[in-house]
Amino acid sequence: MNRQLVGYGLLLALMLVAPTLVYPVLVMKILCFALFACAFNLLIGYTGLLSFGHAVFLGTAGYVAGHSIKVWGFPPEIGLIFAALAAAALGWVIGSLAIRRSGIYFAMITLALAQMMYFFFLQAPFTGGEDGLQDVPRGKLLGIIDLADDFNLYYFVLAIFIFAFWLIHRTIHSPFGQVLKAIRENEARAISLGYDVAKYKLLAFVLSAGLAGLAGATKTLVFRFATLTDAHWHTSGEVVLMTLLGGMGTVFGPVVGAATIVTLQNELADKVGSLVTVIMGAIFVVCVLAFRRGIVGELGALYKRITGNR
Amino acid sequence: MKRKLIGALVGAAAMSLAAGQAVAQKAGAKVSGDMVKIGVLTDMSGVYSDLGGQGSVTAAQMAIDDFKAQAKPAWKIELVYADHQNKADVGSNKAREWYDTQGVDMITDALNSAVALAVSKVTLEKKRILIDTGAASTRLTNEDCSPNTVHYVYDTYALANGPGKAVTKQGKDSWFFLTADYAFGHSLEKDTSDAVKASGGKVVGAVRHPLNASDFSSFLLQAQSSKAKVVGLANAGGDTINSIKAANEFGLTKNQTIVGLLTTIIDIHALGLPTTQGMMFTEGFYWNLNNETREWSRRFFGKHKKMPSMLHAGTYSAVMTYLKAVQATGTDEADAVMKQLKATTINDMFAKGGKVRADGRMVHDMYLVEVKKPAESKEPWDYYHIKAVIPANEAFQPMSLSRCPLVKK
Numbered sequence: 001m002n003r004q005l006v007g008y009g010l011l012l013a014l015m016l017v018a019p020t021l022v023y024p025v026l027v028m029k030i031l032c033f034a035l036f037a038c039a040f041n042l043l044i045g046y047t048g049l050l051s052f053g054h055a056v057f058l059g060t061a062g063y064v065a066g067h068s069i070k071v072w073g074f075p076p077e078i079g080l081i082f083a084a085l086a087a088a089a090l091g092w093v094i095g096s097l098a099i100r101r102s103g104i105y106f107a108m109i110t111l112a113l114a115q116m117m118y119f120f121f122l123q124a125p126f127t128g129g130e131d132g133l134q135d136v137p138r139g140k141l142l143g144i145i146d147l148a149d150d151f152n153l154y155y156f157v158l159a160i161f162i163f164a165f166w167l168i169h170r171t172i173h174s175p176f177g178q179v180l181k182a183i184r185e186n187e188a189r190a191i192s193l194g195y196d197v198a199k200y201k202l203l204a205f206v207l208s209a210g211l212a213g214l215a216g217a218t219k220t221l222v223f224r225f226a227t228l229t230d231a232h233w234h235t236s237g238e239v240v241l242m243t244l245l246g247g248m249g250t251v252f253g254p255v256v257g258a259a260t261i262v263t264l265q266n267e268l269a270d271k272v273g274s275l276v277t278v279i280m281g282a283i284f285v286v287c288v289l290a291f292r293r294g295i296v297g298e299l300g301a302l303y304k305r306i307t308g309n310r
Numbered sequence: 311m312k313r314k315l316i317g318a319l320v321g322a323a324a325m326s327l328a329a330g331q332a333v334a335q336k337a338g339a340k341v342s343g344d345m346v347k348i349g350v351l352t353d354m355s356g357v358y359s360d361l362g363g364q365g366s367v368t369a370a371q372m373a374i375d376d377f378k379a380q381a382k383p384a385w386k387i388e389l390v391y392a393d394h395q396n397k398a399d400v401g402s403n404k405a406r407e408w409y410d411t412q413g414v415d416m417i418t419d420a421l422n423s424a425v426a427l428a429v430s431k432v433t434l435e436k437k438r439i440l441i442d443t444g445a446a447s448t449r450l451t452n453e454d455c456s457p458n459t460v461h462y463v464y465d466t467y468a469l470a471n472g473p474g475k476a477v478t479k480q481g482k483d484s485w486f487f488l489t490a491d492y493a494f495g496h497s498l499e500k501d502t503s504d505a506v507k508a509s510g511g512k513v514v515g516a517v518r519h520p521l522n523a524s525d526f527s528s529f530l531l532q533a534q535s536s537k538a539k540v541v542g543l544a545n546a547g548g549d550t551i552n553s554i555k556a557a558n559e560f561g562l563t564k565n566q567t568i569v570g571l572l573t574t575i576i577d578i579h580a581l582g583l584p585t586t587q588g589m590m591f592t593e594g595f596y597w598n599l600n601n602e603t604r605e606w607s608r609r610f611f612g613k614h615k616k617m618p619s620m621l622h623a624g625t626y627s628a629v630m631t632y633l634k635a636v637q638a639t640g641t642d643e644a645d646a647v648m649k650q651l652k653a654t655t656i657n658d659m660f661a662k663g664g665k666v667r668a669d670g671r672m673v674h675d676m677y678l679v680e681v682k683k684p685a686e687s688k689e690p691w692d693y694y695h696i697k698a699v700i701p702a703n704e705a706f707q708p709m710s711l712s713r714c715p716l717v718k719k
Contacts, residue, residue, distance in 0.1 A: 023407050029399065122492045122521065129493030131447050132398055132424040134454060135431055219399070224431060227398040227424045269404055270392035274354035274364070277395070 015158055024150045025222065030262045031161045032219040037242040037254030038168050039211035044240075045249035046172055047204045048184035052107040053094070053114025054212055054239055059121060059231025061087040061213030062220040066133040067126055069221075076139040076147060080160070080217045087213020088206050090117075095205030099198055102187075111233065118231045132227035136220055153222065160218055164211050169251060171207065180204055241280075245287050247294030256295050341385040341642045342413065348374070348629060349408050351401055351429065352419040352444065354393035357547050360576045362444045362621045366419040367391045368614045369622040373629035381637055390414065394425050401425035402432050409436040415642045416441060418628050421621065423447035423494075430459045437644050441632060443624040446494075446572065448707060451671040455714035458644055460651060462672045463624035464594045466572075467707040470498050470544075472592035473569045474505025476678040476698045477540060482567055483511035486538035488529055488553055490545035491518040498544035498571045514538045523549060526556040534562055546572045551581060558585045574619050578693050583684040590680045594620035595660055596694055599677070606659040617691040627660035663702065669714040676705040 018027050036058055043049045065083035068074040074082065098109040121127045128134065138147040147153045171177050179200050182190045191197050220226045229235060238261065246257025261280070268276045291298045350370050352362040367389070374387050390408065394401035401420070408414035409432065417433065420426045421444025433440040434456045441460045442450060446469070450461045478485075485506050489495040495518075503513050515536050517529045530553070533541045541562065543550055550570055554577075557568055570577070570591040578586050597607030597617045606626070610618045618626075635650040636642050656664030661674035679694040687693060709717055 023411060025403055025406050029403060119521075125493075128449075130424060131427055131449055131493070134424075134427045223399050223402055223428070225398060225402070225424075225428050227428075229397045229399070229424070265395065265397075265400055266403055266407075269394065269400060270390055274359065274393060276393055277355045 012162075019151060019154045024154045026263070026266055028150075028154055028157045028222045029219070029266075030259045031157050032215050032222060033239075033242065033258040033262050034255040035161050035164050035218070036212050036215035037239055037246065037258040038165060039208045039215060040239045041243050041248065041250075041254040042168055042171065042211070043204060043208040044243060045253070046177060046184060047180045047201060048187075049099075049102075049201065049205065050107045050240075051098070051110040051205070051208075051236075052240070053110035053112075053233070053236055054208075055231055055233065055235035056094070056114035056117045057087040057091060057209040057212035058216035058219070058235060059226070059228070060090055060117065061216035062226035062230045063121060063127055063133055064213075065217035065220045066136040066226040069139060070133070070136045071126075075143065076141055076221055079139075080214065080221065083217035083220075084210050084214040087216065088210030091206045091209020091213075092202070095202045095209065099201045099205065111236070114231070114233065114236060118228070118233070121228060121231050127226070127228075130228055132225050133220075134225045136224045136226070138221055138224060147221070157218055157222065160214065164214055165255075168211065172251070176200070176203075241284055243294075245283065245294055247297035247300070250294070250296045250300065253294050253296040260295070340640060341636065342415075344385045345388060345413065346383075346385055346416075346633065346636055346642050347388045347390065347408075347412065347414045348632070349405070349414040349417045350389065350391040350419045350625070351394050351404060351417050351425070352391065353396050353421055354391075356396045358396070358421050358444070360580075360616075361574060361619050362419050362421045362625075365610075365614050365616065365618065365622040366443070366625045369610065369618065369626040370418060370629045372610065372613070373626045373633070377630055377633045381634070383633075383637060387633065394420075394422070396422050396425070398422075398424040398428040402428040405429045405432045406436070409433075409438050415439065415636075415644075416629075416632050418442070418625055418632075419444045419621070421445055423449070426450060427454055430454065430456050434458050439632070439644050439647060441628040443628050444621050448497075451667075451669045451707075452713040455669050455716055457670075457716060458648060459670045460628070460648075460666050460672055461670055462628045463620055464592075464676070465671075465706070466494070466498055467501055468594075468676055468705050469571050469592050470501035471505045471707075472676050472678055472700045472705060473542070473571065473590060474502040475509045475704070476700060477567070477569055477590055478506050478509040478511035480697070482539040483509075484538045485511060485513045485540045485542055486533050486536040487513070487516035487542045487544050488526075488533060489516055489518050490549050491520055494546065495544045499542070502542055502544065502571060519545070519549070521549070524552065526553045527560070529553075530556050530560050530562055533557075534560065534566070538566065540567050540569055542569045542571060543573070544571050551577060554581060554586060554589070563588055575617065575691070575693060576619050578681055579616075579691065583682060583687055583693065586681045587683045588681060590678065590697065592700070593677050593679050593694070594674070595623040596677055596679065596696065597623075598692055598694070599696070602659045623660045627656065627658050627664075630658060631656050665702070667709060669709065669712050669717050671706055673702040673706045675702050676700040 040054050061083040064086040065079045068082055069079040094113045098106050140146055145152050242257035242261050243254050247253025350367050352366050353359050354363045392404045416439040418441045420429050420442045423445045426442050426445035430440050439458055441462050443462045446466050448465045448467050487499045489499045517532050519529050543553055568589045573591040597603055607618050635647050639646045639650045652666045664674035666672045677696050678698040680697050
């Protein structure tokens with residue numbers, strides 16, 4: 001237990017100094033996608049629901065945050081909360097429809113509804129269509145701290161990330177989280193034990209959607225724009241890739257996965273040119289074939305084997 | 311060669327005479343780090359990679375090599391490039407990083423409107439220069455115009471307005487539109503319709519199709535039964551290619567003229583002359599125009615194995631013009647270079663008498679082209695008849711309609 005605390009402490013210290021070592025905007029982007037992947041992992045890793053339209057929450061919250069901050073003049077913190085709530089509300093609507101089915105049908109319903117929203121964003125005048133919603137001001141946090149400065153914004157984003165990560169961690173280790181895991185392992189048994197499975201699934205879905213929304217809204221604040229890419233099904237696929245690569249159903253897996261993918265996308269962009277997508281595809285294939293538990297999952301298993309042998 | 315040099319010198323002299331005080335300031339200014347760094351930010355793996363992509367990198371490198379050979383600058387020039395994967399966040403992140411950590415002075419290409427708009431904001435924030443040769447959106451020089459952005463090659467207004475006026479004036483005066491049902495398609499349709507009506511033509515109808523439609527048959531039957539002389543394709547990419555193929559299969563091309571509103575030589579090369587013959591559209595550059603374009607394009611072909619698109623030619627011209635402006639001002643400081651760019655008349659294989667306006671729009675002649683019949687094509691890539699030259703002052707949106715806050719009215 002103590003060791004775990006030390007580990008978290010070290011990580012926190014590393015995150016606090018990270019912007020001086022690595023380019024801060026890149027770290028913020030990693031944090032946003034890590035949060036997105038963690039939210040997704042809550043659903044697939046702990047509840048066993050594969051949503052294939054999760055980008056819709058990222059995208060919706062991005063647009064809502066952008067529009068409310070830019071046009072309605074919301075302060076950034078209110079804009080973020082409002083956007084996360086909007087994503088959670090959308091999650092409730094999509095979730096209520098989707099959890100009536102399971103397996104591939106669940107995935108297809110989420111994908112279909114997400115595509116509908118994508119076409120709505122493509123057409124709606126306030127999103128700017130394929131040009132995107134541009135020039136969102138970063139504003140001042142609580143009216144005091146100027147977020148236009150990358151460092152100020154970094155610590156704000158880090159705080160959001162830590163809060164959301166803590167929330168997910170809490171959820172997983174709560175009785176509620178135990179029920180979710182029970183549903184993942186054996187849904188019929190959970191029903192027979194008297195749990196209202198549909199209600200638990202819906203709640204997990206809404207929570208996941210809201211957190212994905214928080215990630216999307218934060219991303220809008222970092223980059224000062226929201227575009228269709230965020231709501232596109234490619235992004236839904238990417239978050240699956242991040243989660244699988246990092247380790248599905250592990251706490252840190254999605255963070256590692258997101259960091260790996262975002263860093264590769266960014267760093268390879270000016271080194272290998274057109275090969276970026278090929279390399280990402282190859283990594284995915286290797287990951288699924290060779291280490292199915294993902295990076296963190298495999299490391300965890302290795303650690304257990306070593307300590308177990310001792 | 312000599313004449314160009316003299317031209318540059320005369321330009322520089324005129325500049326310094328015109329602004330005597332500026333010279334005093336400039337004596338202290340110099341090129342930061344004795345290095346001018348140019349970034350090509352483009353799509354190298356997605357749908358636009360043939361239009362820009364590696365070809366733009368090649369073109370920019372050619373411009374740098376040619377400039378070094380001609381002007382022998384005292385400073386070094388370096389080229390970096392990146393694949394933005396058509397993601398605005400990757401593009402804007404890369405641009406930020408280039409500006410902040412690598413000392414990039416100017417970014418070019420930046421195709422894809424969402425990426426271009428995002429990079430334009432970053433460029434303004436970091437006080438550098440964006441010469442966009444790839445994106446189509448008129449927002450770059452209107453609502454979202456910036457004192458640090460030049461929009462160099464084309465925009466949706468130029469693509470729509472050219473054929474709208476020129477084709478109508480040639481007697482093909484009734485139009486029917488096949489429009490992709492989203493903002494880009496709507497704005498193309500609207501701009502073209504306005505131009506058609508202003509030239510005395512009429513629009514007999516329009517049909518909207520969803521983005522990435524696979525079956526165009528019912529839309530094309532409507533177009534056919536409308537009896538319009540011209541069918542305008544207000545769509546792009548795969549939709550344009552599919553609708554052209556389908557139009558050919560339905561025999562639409564026998565009685566009606568297809569006008570592409572975002573078609574380039576790359577599409578024609580991909581589809582072939584038998585399918586595309588008789589089509590009309592606007593281009594900003596054609597390799598087989600005159601000796602100067604042929605000479606440059608053959609050199610480009612030698613390196614890239616494909617003839618240049620207007621983006622490639624535009625990127626070469628943009629980099630060359632930028633480097634000359636740095637040479638003339640003796641600094642890579644953005645404000646001074648932008649001032650010089652706006653005072654320069656661009657004369658090269660891409661533009662004759664090109665001017666950068668206050669809103670950042672570079673205006674130059676555009677060409678209305680008609681695709682040749684297979685029998686008329688004498689060599690590979692010999693695809694166009696030039697039907698009309700649209701002069702610079704008519705090709706682009708007039709300043710009086712500008713929605714750019716930088717334009718004083």
